[in-house]
Amino acid sequence: MSVASFLPLAGRGVLRLEGADARSFLQGLISNDITRVSSGRAIWAAFLTPQGKYLHDFFICESGGALLLEGEASRLPDLRRRLSMYRLRSQVSIEEVGPAMDVWALTGDAAAATAGLPSAEPGTAAVLGGGVAFVDPRSAAAGLRALLPAETGEKTLLTQGFLAADAGGYDALRIPLGLPDGSRDILVEKSLLLECGFDELGGIDWEKGCSLGQDLTARTRWRGLVKRRLLPMRVDGPLPQPGTPILLDGKEIGEIRSGVAGWAMALLRLDSLTAIREAGVAVGDAKLHPQLPAWADLPA
Numbered sequence: 001m002s003v004a005s006f007l008p009l010a011g012r013g014v015l016r017l018e019g020a021d022a023r024s025f026l027q028g029l030i031s032n033d034i035t036r037v038s039s040g041r042a043i044w045a046a047f048l049t050p051q052g053k054y055l056h057d058f059f060i061c062e063s064g065g066a067l068l069l070e071g072e073a074s075r076l077p078d079l080r081r082r083l084s085m086y087r088l089r090s091q092v093s094i095e096e097v098g099p100a101m102d103v104w105a106l107t108g109d110a111a112a113a114t115a116g117l118p119s120a121e122p123g124t125a126a127v128l129g130g131g132v133a134f135v136d137p138r139s140a141a142a143g144l145r146a147l148l149p150a151e152t153g154e155k156t157l158l159t160q161g162f163l164a165a166d167a168g169g170y171d172a173l174r175i176p177l178g179l180p181d182g183s184r185d186i187l188v189e190k191s192l193l194l195e196c197g198f199d200e201l202g203g204i205d206w207e208k209g210c211s212l213g214q215d216l217t218a219r220t221r222w223r224g225l226v227k228r229r230l231l232p233m234r235v236d237g238p239l240p241q242p243g244t245p246i247l248l249d250g251k252e253i254g255e256i257r258s259g260v261a262g263w264a265m266a267l268l269r270l271d272s273l274t275a276i277r278e279a280g281v282a283v284g285d286a287k288l289h290p291q292l293p294a295w296a297d298l299p300a
Helices: 022-027 073-084 153-160 170-177 214-223 270-276
Strands: 005-008 012-018 043-048 054-063 066-072 093-096 101-107 125-128 131-135 144-149 228-236 245-248 251-260 263-269 281-283 286-290
Touching (some): 251 270, 270 286
Antiparallel strands (some): 043 054, 101 144, 125 131, 228 286, 245 251
16 A cells, blocks of 8 residues: 655645525536535536636535635636626625645545545545545546645644655646646637546536536537547657647647656547557657546547
């Protein structure tokens, strides 16, 4: 059993939603079902344009009766602004928590038990040190997230028995699993959820009723219109920069997104997979090989 470790996710932040209408307000805007969120359960969801294009994704958990949305720190003002446009007369407040709360990744086979969670099933949540910890709803292999008061968070984790880990190590865990990291991997106002694994990874609830951008997402699903997918790539050689095009026989078949030594996420045309699955594809001085996650529903 591996050691339970913690590392800061400095690029992540938290919005707090409170009020009598907080849940009903979110239910009509997000891709997942807010009724599934409780003190013992967290979800992953997205907020789309009316045309069904990606704007934001975030984890949602409950703490002290409030809903906490954990997303990209640098883009939280935009998320708050966009949500506020739909508030109208709803009794809901939307506030950035700011430096008062930090986000941590908790890793290792013993992470859930060390944090005091009742199980390591995806989405399982529990109170921890004045905040909340939950197993990544997308995949238990990605470990836990902890949203903790900034002043006491690290002390709480050390007291629980976690050991500090390299702050840069989370991408090395996330990318081989094929898990996107917000706009580092997903193209804002361009990408579709079904291109980025939201269906297989539990980020969409098809039974919840109407939500913003739902029509296009549903049509894309039923008509089989997905032409490209976000996939992890094993990198042999120097890591290409994000945004670098991937070419095959002079034609662009994809684009590099986030990366870490030896791995990168890439948005690839599905019709190119057969040609590059075995031999890989050259990008600059590197050779990239697509790695198909076990969870992904892709053409054989």
